[in-house]
Structure formats: structure tokens, C-alpha cells
Amino acid sequence: MRLIMIMLVITLILSYPLGLIDIGVWAKVGVNIAKFLPELGVRWDLVGDALIASYETLIISLLGVSGGTLIAYILAPLASPLIVPPRVALVGRMTANAIRTVPAILWAILFVILVGPGPKAGALALIIYTSGYLAKFFYESLEAISREHYDSLRVIGLRGLPLAFALYSHAKRYIISNVLFMLEYNVRTATILGFVGAGGIGYYIMNYLGMLNYQATLTFVIFTLLLVVAIDLVSYIARLRV
Amino acid sequence: MPEPSAGHAVELNDVFFSYGSTRILSGVNLKVGYGEAIAIMGRSGVGKTTLLKIIAGILKPEKGYVRVLGCITNTGCFNSLRGRIAYIPQNLGLVEGESALYNVLLAKAPSKPLRFMAGLWGRDDLSEALEALRMVGLDGKAKSRVDRLSGGERQRVAIARAILQRAEILLADEPVSNLDLDTAEDIAKLMVGLKSKGLTIIAVMHDKWLTSKYFDKIYLLDGGILREAV
Incomplete structure (x- = not known):
């Protein structure tokens, strides 16, 4: 608690030049909320569009997870010194890290340029981003397996990718948990990708917000929320069953 | 480099091994004939598992050599043996x-990496695996998850794997520990019974009674030295 208080005091002091602790600013927030709330509502005529956009977002996320998982499944063994020589593993590891370092939104911008705006760009961006992220989780899961399990498989004569697949089966729960995490993450990210023209519900939110059409914006935000909650729920149930 | 010998399935010659500055094995010598079942005994921490791992080629001796099925460990010849040795860890x-x-x-x-990775086994593979499970007395348990099996049944699954592997040498690290007496005897009997299939067995054991009843020879590891118990 003491540490949190110290952190808070330091942050408040540092944020003073930005005007963040100006009481007047926070009072203005209250006034603006009072003006803004009556303008909110749901546009029932846009529910059809919102459903289609939610479906598009869901498919972009699923494509991102399945494509990314497949690539990561192959990439991770190439980044693990348990499977390939250490020098090859270093290259594999650096590749996975490089992919992961570029944020999903930048991949989306790149693919909007390469394949044009729409869900294709979003799906490709998430496939690449997910592969980098999961590759890290996967090679870490390979390396977390007990030495005895690894040794017994090596003695059988397993090498290379088949060895990695056998090791994966030891880490199945961890892998499924991370894939589900990426699915949840991708649904949230796919919403943002629409802001740069990579399809999905974010495209509508961005446009209606630009037109200051708050009722339409809120309609799509509600659907985003429902989609995220639904995916979290599915993920939660799946985790319980693994 | 010593010449290959056809006389013994496993031969250790003046093997030394240390973990850092701690000497574990100080000139271990051992000769195990084809189809023999030997037990290695000794107090906890004396290096029995280490010895087994050296025979399996998992650890490299710092001095001396180990010859398994005619090949010196950690050589190309030995690497080609993979699959002919089964190792059941603790x-x-x-x-x-x-x-x-x-x-x-x-x-x-x-031998069938693509089938394994795709999870698409042929009918022959499946029937061979089921036969191996039948041989260890697990006919009806093929589809049971191993974490839901008893300790003895899990041990049988590991032995069935060695049978399907058609291994010539079985290295087992404390195969009957944590089992009740009857189950431990069943497992020891089952394992040593594999000698009839031409298997050479080297097991780390703790139970003196079981060991003297079922194994051909007993060796004691103490102070880094292995000697045959009389």
C-alpha cells in the first residue's frame, strides 16, 4: 500500500505540468457528461449492420488465431534449442520477436496498402501478429517441459518437428490456454483494426464517430461489448473443460 | 577408440562422471549380456539415475566409454541405435x-513421423499398439487417459510403449517405487518377463526382495563405484 501511495504521489507531481490535476478540468468533465448523456441512444435501424460487422470482426479474429497458431506451431520449434541447433534457434527466436514487436495496427496498415482495405487486410495482420506472439508462448512451453519427458522422447529416437509435436502434447493445456487468450485479444484488436480500414466493426465506429453520430456509434460499441463478452465466456467455458 | 564388441549388450569401461566439482561415478565397470536382467541398487543420490542416463546416451561420461549394442555412446553409430533403447524415467x-x-x-x-503429426495412424499401427497393451494386461484401457490410471497401470503403459518400440534394451528408473507390494511384484515380473522377447533389462531398484527374486544380477553403487552384490 505504501508503495502504491508513493507511486501515486510521484505520478501526480509529474503530471502537474500537463494540467492533469487541475480541478477545473475534472469539473468540466462532469458538465460535459450531463450535456452528452441525453444525446446517447441506440439506433435500432443499424442493428442489422452491427450484426454483420460483428460477424466480420469475429471471422477476422478466428482467422487470425487459426492461421497464427498454425504458423507458430511450426515457427516455435525452429526457435527452440531443444529442437534445432542453438544458432538456428537464435534466428528463429529473433524472427518471432521481430514479428511480435510490430503492433497489430501497423501490420494492418501495411496489409491495407498491400491488399487494399477490408477484412482481408485485418485477417492477414492478425495472422502475422498472432504467429509472433504464440511462437514465443509455444517455444517457452517446449522449454518448460520436464527434462525427463524430453529425455525419454529423445531416447525413443524422436527428432525435429515430430519431437516438438510430442513435446507439445505435454504442454497441451498451456498451449490451449494461450490460444484462447489470443482469441480474446484478437477480438479486441480486430475492433481497432477497422480504424485503419482493415474491416470489422471498428470501421463503422470510426466513421460514425467522425460524423459525431453518437447514437450510431453507441449501437456499434454495444455490439463490440457483447461480442467481447461472448468470446470471453466461450473461452472461460473452454478453459474449464481442458 | 575401442573396437566394437559383440559379446555384451551393454559395457561400461572405467566410466567417470561429475556434476561440477562433485564426483558421482569414479571408474564404473559393467558388462551386461544380451537378454540379461540386472538391477542397480544403492542409497538415494549415489548416482543410479546418472548411470542409467549415461547408458541411454543422455549424459556423456567425462572419462571412460560406454558401449551399447556394439556402439560407443555419443558417436554416429550410437545415434543410429535410437529406437533400439527404451528409457522409462522415474x-x-x-x-x-x-x-x-x-x-x-x-x-x-x-519411424512414421507424418502419421504421428497428423494423428492418422494406420490400422496395422493401431492393432500393434493394442496388442502391446493387451500383453501388459491393459486390453480395456486403450482409450483411458493415463492420468486417470493407477500407478501400476501407468507403469504398464510405459512398458507397452517399450514393447511396441521393439527395443532391445530397456532402461527403467525405479519402475516399482510408489507401488503397493503386489502391484510392484506384478510389474517386476512383467518387466523381467520381457527377457523372453530378447530384451536386456537394466533397472534401478530399491526393493531387495523383488530384486533378488526376479533379476539375474544385482549391482550396488556406492561411493562412485559399482560392484556386484553377492
């Missing part, structure tokens, strides 16, 4: 959450 090396059948079929993965 934790059995089973994949938790998977079925007994899956675990036994792992023995086929090195």
Missing part, C-alpha cells in the same frame, strides 16, 4: 491428459 515420461493408446503409439512416431 516420472514414466507419459503424456498426461492423453490416452494410453496415444502414449504407446509414441513409440512409432520416429
Whole structure:
């Protein structure tokens, strides 16, 4: 608690030049909320569009997870010194890290340029981003397996990718948990990708917000929320069953 | 480099091994004939597992040599032997959450990697695996998850894997520890019974009674030296 208080005091002091602790600013927030709330509502005529956009977002996320998982499944063994020589593993590891370092939104911008705006760009961006992220989780899961399990498989004569697949089966729960995490993450990210023209519900939110059409914006935000909650729920149930 | 010998399935010659500055093995000599079942005994921490790992080629001796099935360990010749040696570690090396059948079929993965990775086994592979499970008395348990099997049944799955592997040498690290007396005897009998299939067995054991009843020879490891118990 003491540490949190110290952190808070330091942050408040540092944020003073930005005007963040100006009481007047926070009072203005209250006034603006009072003006803004009556303008909110749901546009029932846009529910059809919102459903289609939610479906598009869901498919972009699923494509991102399945494509990314497949690539990561192959990439991770190439980044693990348990499977390939250490020098090859270093290259594999650096590749996975490089992919992961570029944020999903930048991949989306790149693919909007390469394949044009729409869900294709979003799906490709998430496939690449997910592969980098999961590759890290996967090679870490390979390396977390007990030495005895690894040794017994090596003695059988397993090498290379088949060895990695056998090791994966030891880490199945961890892998499924991370894939589900990426699915949840991708649904949230796919919403943002629409802001740069990579399809999905974010495209509508961005446009209606630009037109200051708050009722339409809120309609799509509600659907985003429902989609995220639904995916979290599915993920939660799946985790319980693994 | 010593010449290959056809006389013994396993031969250790003046083997030394240390973990850092701690000497574990100080000139171990051992000769195990084809089809023999030997037990290695000794107090906890004396290096029995280390010795087994050296024979399996998992650890490299710092001095001396180990010859298995005519090949010196850690050479190209030895690497070509993979699959002819089965190693059952203390934790059995089973994949938790998977079925007994899956675990036994792992023995086929090195020779059929694509089938293994795709999870598409042929009818022959499946019937061979089921036969291996039948031989260890697990006919009805093929689809049972190994983490839901008893300690003795799990041990049987590991032995079935060695059978399907058609291994010539079975290295087992404390195969009957944590089992009740009857189950431990069943497992020891089953394992040593594999001698009839031409298997050479080297097991780390603790139970003196079982060992003297079922094994051909008993060796004691103490102070880094291995000597035959009389």
C-alpha cells in the first residue's frame, strides 16, 4: 500500500505540468457528461449492420488465431534449442520477436496498402501478429517441459518437428490456454483494426464517430461489448473443460 | 577408440562422471549380456539415475566409454541405435491428459513421423499398439487417459510403449517405487518377463526382495563405484 501511495504521489507531481490535476478540468468533465448523456441512444435501424460487422470482426479474429497458431506451431520449434541447433534457434527466436514487436495496427496498415482495405487486410495482420506472439508462448512451453519427458522422447529416437509435436502434447493445456487468450485479444484488436480500414466493426465506429453520430456509434460499441463478452465466456467455458 | 564388441549388450569401461566439482561415478565397470536382467541398487543420490542416463546416451561420461549394442555412446553409430533403447524415467515420461493408446503409439512416431503429426495412424499401427497393451494386461484401457490410471497401470503403459518400440534394451528408473507390494511384484515380473522377447533389462531398484527374486544380477553403487552384490 505504501508503495502504491508513493507511486501515486510521484505520478501526480509529474503530471502537474500537463494540467492533469487541475480541478477545473475534472469539473468540466462532469458538465460535459450531463450535456452528452441525453444525446446517447441506440439506433435500432443499424442493428442489422452491427450484426454483420460483428460477424466480420469475429471471422477476422478466428482467422487470425487459426492461421497464427498454425504458423507458430511450426515457427516455435525452429526457435527452440531443444529442437534445432542453438544458432538456428537464435534466428528463429529473433524472427518471432521481430514479428511480435510490430503492433497489430501497423501490420494492418501495411496489409491495407498491400491488399487494399477490408477484412482481408485485418485477417492477414492478425495472422502475422498472432504467429509472433504464440511462437514465443509455444517455444517457452517446449522449454518448460520436464527434462525427463524430453529425455525419454529423445531416447525413443524422436527428432525435429515430430519431437516438438510430442513435446507439445505435454504442454497441451498451456498451449490451449494461450490460444484462447489470443482469441480474446484478437477480438479486441480486430475492433481497432477497422480504424485503419482493415474491416470489422471498428470501421463503422470510426466513421460514425467522425460524423459525431453518437447514437450510431453507441449501437456499434454495444455490439463490440457483447461480442467481447461472448468470446470471453466461450473461452472461460473452454478453459474449464481442458 | 575401442573396437566394437559383440559379446555384451551393454559395457561400461572405467566410466567417470561429475556434476561440477562433485564426483558421482569414479571408474564404473559393467558388462551386461544380451537378454540379461540386472538391477542397480544403492542409497538415494549415489548416482543410479546418472548411470542409467549415461547408458541411454543422455549424459556423456567425462572419462571412460560406454558401449551399447556394439556402439560407443555419443558417436554416429550410437545415434543410429535410437529406437533400439527404451528409457522409462522415474516420472514414466507419459503424456498426461492423453490416452494410453496415444502414449504407446509414441513409440512409432520416429519411424512414421507424418502419421504421428497428423494423428492418422494406420490400422496395422493401431492393432500393434493394442496388442502391446493387451500383453501388459491393459486390453480395456486403450482409450483411458493415463492420468486417470493407477500407478501400476501407468507403469504398464510405459512398458507397452517399450514393447511396441521393439527395443532391445530397456532402461527403467525405479519402475516399482510408489507401488503397493503386489502391484510392484506384478510389474517386476512383467518387466523381467520381457527377457523372453530378447530384451536386456537394466533397472534401478530399491526393493531387495523383488530384486533378488526376479533379476539375474544385482549391482550396488556406492561411493562412485559399482560392484556386484553377492
